[in-house]
Amino acid sequence: MNNELEAYISTYFGVVRPKEIKAISDLFQLTSIKKGAYFLKAGKKSERLSFVQSGLLRVFVQTADKEVTQWITTKGQFATDLSSLVFDSPARWDIQALVDTEMYSISKADYEKIGSLIPEWHLLEKLFIVRCFTMMEDRIFSHLSMSAEERYQVFFENNAALFNEVPLQYIASMLGMTPETFSRIRKKIAN
Amino acid sequence: MNNELEAYISTYFGVVRPKEIKAISDLFQLTSIKKGAYFLKAGKKSERLSFVQSGLLRVFVQTADKEVTQWITTKGQFATDLSSLVFDSPARWDIQALVDTEMYSISKADYEKIGSLIPEWHLLEKLFIVRCFTMMEDRIFSHLSMSAEERYQVFFENNAALFNEVPLQYIASMLGMTPETFSRIRKKIAN
DNA sequence: TTGATTTCTTGATAAATGTCAAGCGTCAAA
DNA sequence: TTTGACGCTTGACATTTATCAAGAAATCAA
Structure with a gap:
C-alpha cells in the first residue's frame, strides 16, 4: 500500500511501528469517485471510512428550504458520517465528490479489525x-463570538487554496452565510 | 460508591458487568464546589473529569470584548476541557459553578487507569x-441553518427547566445571541 | 468555438440582530 | 427597611445579514 496513506496513519493516529502501519494500510483500498458521484447518501448507513488522497468531497444536507x-473534505482529511459508521444509524449527511476524487477507503468490517491488530488502537482512535x-x-465558538466577516477571514487564512477549487457558495454555506454576503465580504476585503 | 454514578457509567459508557462498574465508580470521588468557585481555569491544565450530580457549571471564555x-453543564453531563485532559494542553475554557454543585470527579491519573481495569474501555470511551x-x-448545523428564534425554540424544547435555574444571559450567549435579542424572542413567543 | 448552464456579483430593499441607554424588579446585605 | 447589585426588559437606533432580481462572468458540453 501507499506511502502517503502510511503517513496519514502515522500522523493522525500516532501509530509508530512500521509493521503495524503496514498492517493497517493493507486494509485500505485506493478507490476513485467521479465528480458528482456520492460517497454517502443521507438515510443510508455509512459503511466506509475514507481518507481523501486527491480531490474534494462536500458534506451537506438538504433541508426543506435550502441545502x-x-x-468540505480536502486532501488528508477523513470522510464518513462518524455516528452512522460507529452506531449503524442512518447517515445524516450526503457526501458527494466536487471533483474526481481518490481516497483510501476501508470497510466498517475491516476498520473494526484494526483493534485486534494493534493493542492500543482504540486509544489512538480516541485521541483522533x-x-x-x-x-x-x-x-x-466562531459562531458564538464572530461576525460573518471574521469567520471569513479566519477560514481564508487557513484554507486559502480552497477558494480557487470549489464553488464559493459552498464555502459561504459552511461558514453560515449567504453567497451574496460572502461576495460582498470578498469585495470589501479586496479594497 | 453511589448508585447514581454507577448508572452514569452504565448509561454513558455501556459498561455492563457489575464488578467493572464498581471498579470504575470506586475511582471517582464525590466532591462539592460552591457557587462561584472555579472547577477549571483557562490556561491551566485540566486534571480532572467530572460528572455533575447536582447543580450547574458554566463553561465559558473571556475574549477581548466579551464573555x-x-x-452549561447540567446533572448527568460531564465537565472538563477534553483536549486539555487528553493532551495535557492548556485549558481553553473557564468552568465555574453557577450554584453549589456536587460532582463525581476523577483525576487524570485514575482516569487513565480504567483502561487497564476494563479490556474494552477505550472502545467504550470512543463511543462516548x-x-x-x-x-x-x-x-x-443549528448555526448554519437556523435563525436565533429557531435556535431558541429548539433549545427550549429540550431544556425548559434550565430557564428557571440560570441567568438567561448565559443561555443567550451559548445560543449565539445577545441578551436583548433573547428577551425579545421570549416576549414574542409569550404572545 | 458557441451556446447553455452555472456561478458570482451588484443594487435595492427588507428583515434580523446588535448596541446603547434607561428603567424596573428582585434579592440580599447593611 | 433601605440600598445597591444584578439581571431582565424595553425603546430608539445602527449595523449586519438576508432576500429578490438582474446582469456579468466563468465553466462546461456539444
Whole structure:
C-alpha cells in the first residue's frame, strides 16, 4: 500500500511501528469517485471510512428550504458520517465528490479489525476523535463570538487554496452565510 | 460508591458487568464546589473529569470584548476541557459553578487507569466521545441553518427547566445571541 | 468555438440582530 | 427597611445579514 496513506496513519493516529502501519494500510483500498458521484447518501448507513488522497468531497444536507454545506473534505482529511459508521444509524449527511476524487477507503468490517491488530488502537482512535471534537468546539465558538466577516477571514487564512477549487457558495454555506454576503465580504476585503 | 454514578457509567459508557462498574465508580470521588468557585481555569491544565450530580457549571471564555458562554453543564453531563485532559494542553475554557454543585470527579491519573481495569474501555470511551462529536455536529448545523428564534425554540424544547435555574444571559450567549435579542424572542413567543 | 448552464456579483430593499441607554424588579446585605 | 447589585426588559437606533432580481462572468458540453 501507499506511502502517503502510511503517513496519514502515522500522523493522525500516532501509530509508530512500521509493521503495524503496514498492517493497517493493507486494509485500505485506493478507490476513485467521479465528480458528482456520492460517497454517502443521507438515510443510508455509512459503511466506509475514507481518507481523501486527491480531490474534494462536500458534506451537506438538504433541508426543506435550502441545502446546507456542513464541511468540505480536502486532501488528508477523513470522510464518513462518524455516528452512522460507529452506531449503524442512518447517515445524516450526503457526501458527494466536487471533483474526481481518490481516497483510501476501508470497510466498517475491516476498520473494526484494526483493534485486534494493534493493542492500543482504540486509544489512538480516541485521541483522533478528541482532536475532531476540539475542532468542532472551535467552530461553535466562531459562531458564538464572530461576525460573518471574521469567520471569513479566519477560514481564508487557513484554507486559502480552497477558494480557487470549489464553488464559493459552498464555502459561504459552511461558514453560515449567504453567497451574496460572502461576495460582498470578498469585495470589501479586496479594497 | 453511589448508585447514581454507577448508572452514569452504565448509561454513558455501556459498561455492563457489575464488578467493572464498581471498579470504575470506586475511582471517582464525590466532591462539592460552591457557587462561584472555579472547577477549571483557562490556561491551566485540566486534571480532572467530572460528572455533575447536582447543580450547574458554566463553561465559558473571556475574549477581548466579551464573555462567551460555550455550554452549561447540567446533572448527568460531564465537565472538563477534553483536549486539555487528553493532551495535557492548556485549558481553553473557564468552568465555574453557577450554584453549589456536587460532582463525581476523577483525576487524570485514575482516569487513565480504567483502561487497564476494563479490556474494552477505550472502545467504550470512543463511543462516548463519538456521541459528543455528533452533538457538536448538530450544534454547528443549528448555526448554519437556523435563525436565533429557531435556535431558541429548539433549545427550549429540550431544556425548559434550565430557564428557571440560570441567568438567561448565559443561555443567550451559548445560543449565539445577545441578551436583548433573547428577551425579545421570549416576549414574542409569550404572545 | 458557441451556446447553455452555472456561478458570482451588484443594487435595492427588507428583515434580523446588535448596541446603547434607561428603567424596573428582585434579592440580599447593611 | 433601605440600598445597591444584578439581571431582565424595553425603546430608539445602527449595523449586519438576508432576500429578490438582474446582469456579468466563468465553466462546461456539444
